[in-house]
Amino acid sequence: MKQQVTIGIDIGGTNTKIGVVSSDGKILAHSRITTTDYPKIAAFVAALDSEINGLLEKSGEVELAAIGIGAPNGNYHKGTIEHAPNLAWKGIVPLGDMLGKCFPVPVVLTNDANAAALGEMIYGGAKGMKNFIILTLGTGLGSGIVINGELVYGKTGFAGEMGHLTMEPFGRECGCGREGCLETYVSATGIVKTVFELFAERRDPSPLRKIPFDNLTSKMIAEAAEKGDQIALAAFEQTAEMLGLAINNAAAFCSPEAIFLFGGLAQAGDLLLDPLNQFVNENIFGHYRKSFRILLSKLNEADAAILGASALAVKAIKI
Amino acid sequence: MKQQVTIGIDIGGTNTKIGVVSSDGKILAHSRITTTDYPKIAAFVAALDSEINGLLEKSGEVELAAIGIGAPNGNYHKGTIEHAPNLAWKGIVPLGDMLGKCFPVPVVLTNDANAAALGEMIYGGAKGMKNFIILTLGTGLGSGIVINGELVYGKTGFAGEMGHLTMEPFGRECGCGREGCLETYVSATGIVKTVFELFAERRDPSPLRKIPFDNLTSKMIAEAAEKGDQIALAAFEQTAEMLGLAINNAAAFCSPEAIFLFGGLAQAGDLLLDPLNQFVNENIFGHYRKSFRILLSKLNEADAAILGASALAVKAIKI
Numbered sequence: 001m002k003q004q005v006t007i008g009i010d011i012g013g014t015n016t017k018i019g020v021v022s023s024d025g026k027i028l029a030h031s032r033i034t035t036t037d038y039p040k041i042a043a044f045v046a047a048l049d050s051e052i053n054g055l056l057e058k059s060g061e062v063e064l065a066a067i068g069i070g071a072p073n074g075n076y077h078k079g080t081i082e083h084a085p086n087l088a089w090k091g092i093v094p095l096g097d098m099l100g101k102c103f104p105v106p107v108v109l110t111n112d113a114n115a116a117a118l119g120e121m122i123y124g125g126a127k128g129m130k131n132f133i134i135l136t137l138g139t140g141l142g143s144g145i146v147i148n149g150e151l152v153y154g155k156t157g158f159a160g161e162m163g164h165l166t167m168e169p170f171g172r173e174c175g176c177g178r179e180g181c182l183e184t185y186v187s188a189t190g191i192v193k194t195v196f197e198l199f200a201e202r203r204d205p206s207p208l209r210k211i212p213f214d215n216l217t218s219k220m221i222a223e224a225a226e227k228g229d230q231i232a233l234a235a236f237e238q239t240a241e242m243l244g245l246a247i248n249n250a251a252a253f254c255s256p257e258a259i260f261l262f263g264g265l266a267q268a269g270d271l272l273l274d275p276l277n278q279f280v281n282e283n284i285f286g287h288y289r290k291s292f293r294i295l296l297s298k299l300n301e302a303d304a305a306i307l308g309a310s311a312l313a314v315k316a317i318k319i
Numbered sequence: 320m321k322q323q324v325t326i327g328i329d330i331g332g333t334n335t336k337i338g339v340v341s342s343d344g345k346i347l348a349h350s351r352i353t354t355t356d357y358p359k360i361a362a363f364v365a366a367l368d369s370e371i372n373g374l375l376e377k378s379g380e381v382e383l384a385a386i387g388i389g390a391p392n393g394n395y396h397k398g399t400i401e402h403a404p405n406l407a408w409k410g411i412v413p414l415g416d417m418l419g420k421c422f423p424v425p426v427v428l429t430n431d432a433n434a435a436a437l438g439e440m441i442y443g444g445a446k447g448m449k450n451f452i453i454l455t456l457g458t459g460l461g462s463g464i465v466i467n468g469e470l471v472y473g474k475t476g477f478a479g480e481m482g483h484l485t486m487e488p489f490g491r492e493c494g495c496g497r498e499g500c501l502e503t504y505v506s507a508t509g510i511v512k513t514v515f516e517l518f519a520e521r522r523d524p525s526p527l528r529k530i531p532f533d534n535l536t537s538k539m540i541a542e543a544a545e546k547g548d549q550i551a552l553a554a555f556e557q558t559a560e561m562l563g564l565a566i567n568n569a570a571a572f573c574s575p576e577a578i579f580l581f582g583g584l585a586q587a588g589d590l591l592l593d594p595l596n597q598f599v600n601e602n603i604f605g606h607y608r609k610s611f612r613i614l615l616s617k618l619n620e621a622d623a624a625i626l627g628a629s630a631l632a633v634k635a636i637k638i
Contacts (some may be wrong), residue, residue, distance in 0.1 A: 153574070155611065165568045178358050287480065291474055
């Protein structure tokens with residue numbers, strides 16, 4: 001009997017990753033294509049078609065059960081990518097339908113953070129959990145929210161955009177055209193901004209002061225903090241406080257059993273987690289105190305995008 | 320054949336309302352007892368038992384199917400009232416189990432705002448909706464959140480406490496021991512505080528300046544606003560902006576199809592709704608613009624508490 005597999009596709013602004021995933025979460029074969037090589041969506045779909053067929057052949061005796069796609073501005077309800085600022089395809093792109101014509105299996109699509117939540121639930125640290133949130137701390141801040149065992153898509157299909165919670169009316173300018181969004185403070189780029197604010201406010205010497213804004217990365221800040229740099233440590237503390245405020249407010253919505261952190265900034269580990277746990281415990285509403293844990297994602301960065309998209313496919317055929 | 324009915328019980332700090340409700344949402348018989356007359360929970364349960372039996376007799380040929388209870392700090396998962404500050408019964412009270420021993424039917428318990436959400440879904444304006452939020456704007460601010468057709472209870476059973484979203488770190492003192500909670504700004508008492516802040520900040524004359532803090536009510540503020548009082552109008556505007564910020568952030572969580580407003584402050588109608596809709600439309604994240612409506616509850620104030628608790632019972636036997 002052939003082994004049932006799913007395909008996970010993660011579409012990024014630069015690269016698109018494709019993988020064949022077994023039911024126990026092993027990536028049997030994978031590859032990538034350059035998203036920007038295909039300014040026309042039809043050519044992109046043709047490339048995916050050929051790539052998927054090649055990967056399935058490489059994977060041995062397998063039978064394709066479903067395809068899951070993680071894509072920026074992915075609308076789960078419609079299988080469309082809608083007005084994604086970092087992709088060449090403008091307007092509303094019916095990618096789910098187009099790929100469904102190449103493969104006679106369910107094709108399901110959502111954004112990468114929602115896919116990450118399902119990846120965590122099916123292959124990672126959230127196995128068996130019914131209520132949890134994953135926050136992806138990269139260039140921006142994405143979120144996937146699971147309540148009563150189901151991913152929250154909402155009326156529009158775009159629920160779970162915690163990166164665009166307004167934390168500071170009249171705060172930092174956000175790429176979404178508004179001000180004070182969580183991701184302008186809590187993300188790999190947000191912590192860089194915080195460091196530059198701290199340069200202005202404080203007098204502590206720091207080797208980071210020699211690095212131009214455009215060159216400073218969250219990794220450099222983490223390395224400086226490890227060495228005791230006061231500015232870098234304060235930046236992690238401020239980042240943790242803003243994130244903690246958002247997490248405490250999230251608890252008042254849905255009282256989760258865990259919050260998972262994923263992505264570049266999460267790799268700072270205890271530099272972020274220690275002040276975060278302290279802030280959360282000191283400031284949370286009584287009913288929720290010690291009711292959830294803040295954990296690092298159990299999926300490794302390299303596989304997570306493909307596994308998340310695959311989990312979306314798994315979820316689609318299990319229901 | 321006997322008509323199936325549910326009992327709805329709403330426990331308040333002062334009064335407890337009890338009603339027999341038909342499957343089409345008619346209150347067939349109702350009464351109330353004085354909560355404070357029963358400092359011991361056993362005596363309270365005995366009084367409920369006798370009251371319910373009396374009401375069932377009055378209701379004609381009926382068969383009791385389930386009992387729903389709305390109570391402050393009600394834990395749905397456990398059927399308990401936990402550390403409710405406004406009730407005489409201290410600690411954790413297993414009211415669901417106690418009343419279940421008197422009546423051999425399901426007894427279900429949650430807080431009053433969650434009950435209001437189910438009331439709206441089963442008997443009111445949210446019929447057929449899968450994703451919505453109800454905000455009860457009384458002395459405090461309660462909320463009930465429905466996602467994918469289910470009320471959100473979360474890990475602790477206490478999800479949906481939007482009154483305790485932190486809106487202003489270091490803001491107004493809240494009864495919960497923290498600062499800057501939404502309900503200290505957006506509630507019948509919150510708007511009174513805002514009026515007194517405005518007295519200090521502005522020079523506009525207002526007849527409200529003659530009323531002591533302890534005597535001013537949200538109703539008086541609404542009446543003054545109707546007459547064009549600038550302080551009262553500004554207080555509604557500020558209240559609407561804080562509420563709008565919370566609603567926009569709620570949309571980023573769960574992308575609802577409607578937000579229902581209920582309670583004393585909601586009765587101000589367009590005084591609140593006009594600036595609220597304006598703020599929400601001008602400030603919401605693009606994906607959610609015009610994706611939901613802000614509506615007044617369709618349940619009338621007098622019946623809502625009993626119908627909400629009854630809806631909880633209906634929901635319990637339908638699943």
